[in-house]
Amino acid sequence: MSIKGYLGKIEVGDNLPACIVGIINISESSFYKGSIKISKEELEKVSIQMIKDGALCLDIGAQSTRPIQIYGGEGRVDASTEQEMIENALNVILDVVSSYSNVEISVDTMRYNVAELALKRGVQIINDISGFKKDPKLADLIAEYDASAVLMAARKEPGDIFLIPEIIEELRKSVSLGLDAGIDPKKISIDPGIGSWEARDYHHDYAIINQLEEFRILEKPIYIGISRKTSIGKILNNAPPEDRLYGSIGASIVALINSAHIFRTHDVKETLEAIRVAETIINYKE
Numbered sequence: 001m002s003i004k005g006y007l008g009k010i011e012v013g014d015n016l017p018a019c020i021v022g023i024i025n026i027s028e029s030s031f032y033k034g035s036i037k038i039s040k041e042e043l044e045k046v047s048i049q050m051i052k053d054g055a056l057c058l059d060i061g062a063q064s065t066r067p068i069q070i071y072g073g074e075g076r077v078d079a080s081t082e083q084e085m086i087e088n089a090l091n092v093i094l095d096v097v098s099s100y101s102n103v104e105i106s107v108d109t110m111r112y113n114v115a116e117l118a119l120k121r122g123v124q125i126i127n128d129i130s131g132f133k134k135d136p137k138l139a140d141l142i143a144e145y146d147a148s149a150v151l152m153a154a155r156k157e158p159g160d161i162f163l164i165p166e167i168i169e170e171l172r173k174s175v176s177l178g179l180d181a182g183i184d185p186k187k188i189s190i191d192p193g194i195g196s197w198e199a200r201d202y203h204h205d206y207a208i209i210n211q212l213e214e215f216r217i218l219e220k221p222i223y224i225g226i227s228r229k230t231s232i233g234k235i236l237n238n239a240p241p242e243d244r245l246y247g248s249i250g251a252s253i254v255a256l257i258n259s260a261h262i263f264r265t266h267d268v269k270e271t272l273e274a275i276r277v278a279e280t281i282i283n284y285k286e
Helices: 040-052 079-097 112-120 137-144 164-181 203-210 212-218 230-235 245-257 268-282
Strands: 004-007 010-013 019-025 057-061 104-108 125-128 148-152 188-191 262-265
Touching: 004 148, 004 188, 019 040, 019 268, 040 057, 040 079, 057 079, 057 125, 079 104, 079 112, 104 112, 112 125, 112 137, 125 137, 137 148, 137 164, 148 164, 164 188, 164 203, 164 212, 203 212, 203 230, 203 245, 230 245, 245 262, 245 268, 262 268
Parallel strands: 019 057, 019 262, 057 104, 104 125, 125 148, 148 188
Antiparallel strands: 004 010
16 A cells, blocks of 8 residues: 655655655744744744755744643633734745745644635645644635645544554544545645643653554555654653754654654754655665
């Protein structure tokens, strides 16, 4: 079984170079302070640099979902504030991306009003970390715009499931919600949900990465967000986010070997170079 699909217009899947998605956080409450970009100048600079470094997609997020049990709960924003933040960022980033024919924009949101704004502005990818569980109407909206969806595993809230069979089952339900709404089957990618979410701890990340190949049963491209997560820091003597680059790259290579197709990262150049070397060696034939 060969897995193929589309992230916007980007073809992703088996026997294709891994797709690198650059993270652009516009929330001041993001767990990794080095990733926060708010001003017009910062957004322009990081967008151009990530594209030059090889990102094929830029993922914009305005709502911090950092683990409350680790970083505290301040920083959550309401729907109208999230919409305003995304609109301001899109005003800058859409202009940058218009100069590049092969680059997509993704918006990371669980809210209908934010997704609608983004899709109306021409964004072709919605990254819903609730997997349509918070607002199933998002699926109808994405189908209406013939856009792509990245669906993260959730039962009711992001990260509220633990065991691999449960994660697969909830992803299956999320995919079904998308298909029932009319989303193109080739435009759905799945995200097992790496991260120390409020309902679980970091140990589950190791199992997910180690057993990532099991998610191939869903026949969808596998999207991974490992970059600088808590589980990386735990292995490195509780290193803070700013000291988790090399650990993140190590985990990314394991994920690549175990079937990941799309990598969401703060560090585009470093991650891309490591993955391209690994791909070349994996596929080398004398």
